[in-house]
Amino acid sequence: MIGAGPAGLMAAEVLVLRTRYREARPWLTPALTDFGPAALRAWALDLGITTFVGTSGRVFPQEMKAAPMLRAWLQRLRRQGVRFHMRHRWTGWGPQSELRFSAPEGLRAVRAQATVLALGGASWSRLGSDGAWVPWLRAQGVEVAELQPSNCGFDVDWSEHLRARFEGAPLKSVALEWDEGPAQTPTRRRQLGEFVVTATGMEGSLIYAASAALRERLRSVGSATCWVDLLPARTAESVLAEVTRGRGTRSLSTHLKSRLGLDGVKMGLLHELLTRQEMLDGPTLARTIKRLPIALQGPRPIDEAISSAGGVAAHAVDERLMLQRLRGVFCAGEMLDWEAPTGGYLLTACFATGRWAGEGAVRWLNLPPSDAARSLG
Template sequence: MIAIVGGGPAGLFAAERLATAGHPVTVFERMPSVGRKLLMAGRGGLNLTHSEDFETFVGRYGDATSWLRPILESFPPAALIAWAESLGQSMFVGSSGRVFPKALKASPLLRAWLARLADLGVAVRTRHEWLGWADDGVLRFATPEGEIEVRPQATILALGGASWPRLGSDGAWVGPLRDAGAEIAPLRPANMGFDVAWSPVMQGFAGQPLKGIALTFAGRTVRGEAMITRYGLEGGALYALSAPIREAILAEGAATATIDLRPDQTRETLAARLARPRGAQSLANHLRKTLRLSPLEINLLREAHGRDLPTEAAALAAAIKAAPVRLTGMQGLERAISTAGGVALDSLDHRLMLKSRPGVFLAGEMLDWEAPTGGYLLQATFATGLAAANGAMAWARGD
């Protein structure tokens, strides 16, 4: 029997690969049900992958690109789309290039997937919390009936990172793996919101979006959206830059990003429109009528540049094109979409087997990689699940 510890996408996909090849498989999950984070992802439409060209796609993984490339080449976005469609889920490409099931939720896919796994003979044992290894190397689990031990032919650990711990992935595996000799980069939040010391006026806009903006930090600009929250800012534009912003805050205590509220218009175009006579109307009304700035955008400008905005057209246009926002902190792992850090590549061989404990393979967010939202997270989770399954099969047959 091959044991898979963790019932998320990486673990379940590894189970499918192994069972399809004829191996007996048991999935151990500490929660009462499997696939909980997948269902959470379904609340946002279940963005499975992205349709951009592969070179651009693989570059989204930053420092992990070189070692993830062959894994993603073995299971690229087209393969994930075909797999989802084999479960009866029609897929479509959104305007941003992101790929979703037409159902825009995860539950139909998960139901069909679990039915397939049951047909393949995969056993699922819920409420089994992995405790590590006994002295002789067997797996230890805490169950409602007491502690049990399991001695499999091979083991795949797919326990997730540490984000949204209430859904099951709490990072408790760090201790046992470190004791087993694995090098582990600290677990940190990724794709998370950031703190801003908003005035009470700006806090009153909590829950309202900034649409069609461009966010710039450290020389990199990302188009997208952001959401005002009482604590600060969150949303896709922030998530795409979350890694460098996080590192800057950890190093310096704060980071300043700039927001372009009208990225489709040049500063000169804005200045020409703002130069029109405004007569007796207030500056806020002038901005609303000439540029269609919303009350939120106008107050963001005042927050960024001071309550007394410049009235000269060129200076006002410059303010609209670059509104600085000081980010003073970040939301923690309990609210982050994903996790940075994890088991270092140097602790694994090319099959994702733990060098210090032969026969144990790792997959998913336990590994030290991160990526922005947009389908990259799930794609690499599935692909590393497949890679770990292939490694476990080779080990089980004596290779």
């Protein structure tokens, strides 16, 4: 097992349990392959971690902390017999197909009957996932799609004024619209949420949700725009009515704040986008409040992204995630070519593929199935 992220740990657990327990339980196979929320909760509970299902349907640890779960998981893995080789950096395969590691004591070569690669993507490389494996797999004839930023921020050419005044300001309770799919026949998407204005552009969960589509649009068309509804709870008609309502001697800012609650960074963005004259034109102002266009220049660098898109191509692995070109070598987690929004979807897929690859390695090694799998399902 190379890589001790969630995918690697899950694959290790499946493998070590299958080596320890020998009783056949084929009827558990569907549960092992289907690691849904119920299975995840049972698995966590088995670790002594109670969970709850939030209003979004997502599963959270009761303590709202990941560290106790990780600690309990590592302790259990050690008890079960998983041996961790810390500060071992895999550096690819040697001429005899041996795994090569740079270890504290020097270079180590390891021959393995089965290998699960769970090396992550290339974001936050200081945590160890640096994507160095990409050329090593490609050199073995494995198709690997270019790693790209996913769940990432985007650069916007803000004015110095906006940057100075509103860097770090959150835009709460807004809606984002963006186009997905082919440029000629796009599908308009809309989502409520929040994001933050940064020195270089925009960042945050709402932007991440649109990041795959926006990144693809930038790649294919060379430009991308998203639109912000600053007042999603109000209809366009009511916004227009309030904007054009007589304001007497009150300034426009005071009027918009008192009638629509618009101030701070929301007003900053309106001033950024509209000329003084346009601000005074009721229909233009109302339209922009409901659909403020923001032109994106490009995604932030992959190292800043929450996750990576790209990776080992789907057709480069078999149904058990074993590489077609390298028999006995399995891949799991974010290094596979998929992407998903944050909010648990990434971890869920990492857990699931880690289990799947671990199961694949169990079969490859022809190990007898065990009833221990029940504690995982």
